[in-house]
Amino acid sequence: MVSSESNGPVDLGLLRAFLAVHRTGSFTAAAGALGLSQPTVTGQIRALEQRLGRKLFERLPRGAAPTAAASELAMQVAAPLDELAAVTERELGALSEPVQLAGPAELLCARVLPALAPLVSDGLRLRVTTGLADELLDGLRAAAYDLVVSSIRPRGRSVTAIPLVDEEFLLVASPDRARGIDTADPAGLAGVPLLTYAEDLPIVRRYWRHVFGRRLTTQAAVVVPDLRGLLAATAAGAGITVLPRYLCAAELASGALVPLLEPEDPPINTLYLAERAGAPERPTVTSIRERLLADARTW
Structure with a gap:
């Protein structure tokens, strides 16, 4: 961990905020990426500058420009912080609730599960149910599933759907x-x-x-x-x-x-990726959605 001569180790939260600002070039964008308020990120950067005794960013009318000291610090901390984030994400994925995925058996076996194999290797826990579209959509509305691949377009406001393939x-x-x-x-x-x-x-x-x-x-x-x-x-x-x-x-x-x-x-039929409207966003569900939408372009 980076340390200053007088104050000892620097808090990881300050370094994460620093790296986010360095990569986005903006306090506002960094705050959005971290899920924090802009004043909080500004305060973290100010605290880090005080700890290190160096100015890290030039405040511009739009964004922030890194100083030479910031560029040097980014070279030191970027790789270790990225590796720590990856390890943490894998551990949290292993401990999180499994994602409940449902859909037609044929498509799940032939296309969906192979597409999700890398996410499983990274710690995703998955539980799969097969069945007919109407029954699975009813289960989605009842919160039995997180995602449903549906051969029919869902009706009603309780379910949102994106064309998949x-x-x-x-x-x-x-x-x-x-x-x-x-x-x-x-x-x-x-x-x-x-x-x-x-x-x-x-x-x-x-x-x-x-x-x-x-x-x-x-x-x-x-x-x-x-x-x-x-x-x-x-x-x-x-x-x-x-x-x-x-x-x-x-x-x-x-x-x-x-x-x-x-x-x-x-004759063609559109398959949809359906979720409950207003369901709390989960990183694992987001990862599955993004992977399937990307891979389905080649199906």
Whole structure:
């Protein structure tokens, strides 16, 4: 720790305030970054200058310019203070309450959890729940979850939502199954086994309406309430299904699946990142939100 000849070690709080002013070039900006008032930061810098017997900043009409002594001090304390802050953040993260995250199992497993792996390595504690959007949003309103990835846009003022990513839907089959299917006429698909997520064909019905402009009346041959199960069964040649592109990207690249159609206007669905309106801000929740919004650009 930096010390003065007459007064001993300098308080860490003074050094943190100094480094914030040095990096932002402003007492006001430093106060905002530290969560303190501007007069408090000004008093801390004045106290540090008195302890060290050196002037650290020239007060300007807008901001503050560091003196040569301030630049020298910043070189001495920046790395140790940053390392101490990182250690403290990791320790606090390890001791904090876990973040409750919920969403569709497929997206959480394929994209969300891999994106959050670095935060877990840094001490984030996470508890994950999967389920249907309506049920999970009800749980969010009841404070059971901190964040919900929702396939529907939440309604009402109790929940706020940010668009996360658009998922594009594809009609796919295995190469062997695709041979001989006449995709130009949807009637040619009638005799092919249809694999769906639920008995009421929610995803497939929407695809038929959007792409073919007609109502789907075919019954499902296989119902699996997990898109990963549909992916596996379709790649094995059981039939045809509709999947989001992100989920079957590897199979499309390897040739294990092929798209039966490539419409100019494919059906898409926007996924949202939802939180309770007015919930107290938590650094861990903020970190998850920022990481997902950044990573989702590549999904």
